[in-house]
Amino acid sequence: MKHQRPIRTALPPGRLAARAAVLAARPRFYRAGRLSPLTTLAIRGVAVLLLVGIALGGHWIERSGLRDNTDGAVSFLDIVYFTVITVTTVGYGDIVPVSDAARMFDTFVVTPIRIFVFLIFLGSAYSFMLRQGWERWRMGFIRRELKDHVIVCGYGRSGSAAVSELLERNHPAEHIVVVDTNADRLRLAEELGVATVEGDATHNKVLEIAKVETARTVIVCPGRDDTAVLIILTCRRLSPHAAVAVSIGAIENELLARDAGASIIVNPVSFGGQLLAQCTAGPHVADYVADLVTRNGKVELRERTVRADEVGKSPGDVTGGQIVRVYRGDRAIGIDDPDAQQLHAGDFVIELVEPKR
Secondary structure (H helix, E strand, C coil): CCCCCCEEECCCCCHHHHHHHHHHHCCHHHHHHCCCHHHHHHHHHHHHHHHHHHHHHHHHHCHHHEEECCCCCCCHHHHHHHHHHHHHCCCCCCEEECCHHHHHHHHHHHHHHHHHHHHHHHHHHHHHHHHHHHHHHHHHHHHHCCCCCEEEECCCHHHHHHHHHHHHCCCCHHHEEEEECCHHHHHHHHCCCCEEEECCCCCHHHHHHCCHHHCCEEEECCCCHHHHHHHHHHHHHHCCCCEEEEECCCHHHHHHHHHHCCCEEECHHHHHHHHHHHHHHCCCHHHHHHHHHCCCCCCEEEEEECCHHHCCCCHHHCCCCEEEEEEECCEEEECCCHHHCCCCCCCEEEEEECCCC
C-alpha cells in the first residue's frame, strides 16, 4: 500500500476477542487442543513404563513356565532381562517360555505390547526430530518465497486474534509470518499453518529473516508501548513503504508511534471507552460494531481504491456496496460533503458490504 493515512481505531471487544481471551487464559498445554512437548513426552514415557510393567508382572506370575538355558534358575533379574529383551526385540533364546500359559501370554499380551512400544518410539522420533526438521525446512522455504505478506510481531492475545481474523477472511496462511521470542507461542502459530520467526522484532536481522522489505503490512502488538515504537522504527528503516499497524495502550504514546512511522494506530483502551459510552444510547451498538470488523458478522467494512468505471460518479451511484466515507489524499470526506459527490481517480473509499458465505 503506497498511500497510508494515520488513523485511530481498534478492535472492539467482539466475539473473536472474547474467544482469544478464553484461549489465552487456559493452561499452556491445553491451548489449541494440543499438549506441550514436555507433557507429551512424559505421557509417552509413562505409557512405555506401564506396558513394560504389565509384561513384567505377567512373566513373574508365569515364571515357572520359563526356562533359563544358562543356569536353569529363573530369578527376578532374569525376569526383568527377559521382559525388556522380549518387548524390544524377539529375544535371544537364552530364556524361553516352555509352558502353554507362558507361550500364550507372550503371544497375545507381549506381542501387542511390543508393537505399541515400537509405535510410541516411532511417534516420539517423528514429533521431536523428523517433524521439527521438516517444519524448519518448510518455514525456510516459505520465507524465501515471501512477497506482499503480512508480518505479525507478537503472538499474544492481540496477535493471535489478528492472525485468526486474517485466516477467517481467507488470507493464505503461507502469506502470514509471526515473529515472537516465545517458542511455545510460535508452536501454536505453526499449528495454524503460518510461517514463524523466533527472535526479537526490534532487531534488524530478525525482521530481515521475515522478509519485511517485501511485506505488504506489518502488525505490531508486542504488549508494551516502548517495544512497539522500537519495532516501528526498525520496520521503517528496513521497509519505508509497508503499512505498519500498531496497538498502543497509552493515549500519550500514540504521538510517539505516529512520529516513528505507524500508518495505523490501534488503541483498545480509548476505543473501548468510547464504545462503552455509546452503549448508553442503545444495547446493540457494540454488537453492530463487532459485526463490522469481524468476518463472521452480517456486514463487513472494506477499503479499496476507486475503480476506473466509478470515476465521476457519486457514492450513491456505485453498485456492490454502500460507500460510507471517501479518502482523498490525507483528507477524510463524509458522503454528505459536496466534495464527495464526485469520485476522483486515486480516491480510497470505505464501503459496507455483505460478506460472501
